[in-house]
Amino acid sequence: MEKEIISSRQFTIVTFLYSIGTAILIIPSSITGAAKQDAWIAASIGVLLSLLVLKLFLTLANQTPSLNFIEANEKILGRFFGKITAICFLIMTFLSAGELLYFIGIFMKTEVMPETPTLAFALLFSILIMYAAYLGIETFARSAEILFPLFIFIFIFFVISITPQITFENIQPLLEATKASMFYSIARFMSIFSFPLIVLLMLYPTGVNVQPSAQKGLYIGAILGGIVLVTLIVLSILVLGPENTASRTFPSYALAQRISIGNFLQRIEIIMAFMWITSIYIRTFMYFYTTVVGLAQILKIKDHRPLIIPMGIIVIGLSQIVHPDIVHSTNYNNEIWPIFSFIFTILLPILLLIVVVIRNRKSKAQKNETPQQETEDDNQKV
């Protein structure tokens, strides 16, 4: 398999769209459910804490500059344990890929085309993902580059055209949330926004042409993504009100429905839906690509491309069974996913980092010891 390399600018754009991902659709409702009108404070704290998470990921990635995350697992933890942790990680990414296909299906079904089965959307979307995975990461990065300006343009248009609807009473009183509800909303926000960024370690050390500027790009992309999300949460609270936001499944879509400029420019929400379809495309692709490439690397198969179609067929099936209904999905995303992702995206890198540091120290100590031993041996000989 020839090596594919993307530029650091493309990497920044992928990070930006990836960190927005599904969060743009589901985060406002789940986070306002706990912290009410203070959700935007929780989200801002979450973005700041995410920088620490990114620091952890980058420190780990810089320890093994020639390997991606799956290979690093095997290198650091040894063949057997490394394979186990890598497989657990891939199960997480694969389930998430199925879940995202479920999201796009259920979003289109509930809001746009109520009589079409979700399987139709999952099928069309997964064909797109499979094709992108077949063409590889370079083509994907270029497609992200094309989608990026459109995304920014639509986002700015969205923000400007919704501002007349703002009522500031919705956000008062400030700082009323309890500590526990604040903790829950920060955990939910980070579990969807920043924990999954570890998937980008499949690209970062090996697949990027200039590594220092890609490091900066990771921070910039995540911060910009965080700003977009915080803006959206603030707008949902200001326009829809905290209770209304919390009770809706897709608050940002409801927000777009409220756009009305001079009773003339109305019902443009489906143009706004371009934003989340783009960001979900980027995220689903990254999850799917990680799973396929990771599986090929674990099983030591040279080319990952033959595995794309069977994995795609499984992921279509998975999207149909992964959540029986929307209540199941809300419960899972609010209660279980933060813990599940915390274990494999935060604790696993910390474990890897500790093992690497200990190993490096040992090898350094050995290097220091060996010459001394030799001299001692020499002395004995003499």
Place this chain on the structure above:
Amino acid sequence: MVLAVAILIIAIIVALVFIPKLKKQQDRKAIIVFSFLLFIGTALNMGIALKIHIPSPLDLITFIFTPIRDYIVSFTK
């Protein structure tokens, strides 16, 4: 029923297109993994098409992590 047969036909076509290619490359491991995954995918999709109830894999994960979650929730109260 029609959908299940259609899925089976698609799977057979995919197998007929890809397996000779892999055979040419002498990649036995890839053939085994490919057939295994294709088998799982076809079985899963046929099960869905025949409306057999398949439990969600997330239920298992929910089962594993619920005690940890309860512990954390009791911690914050």
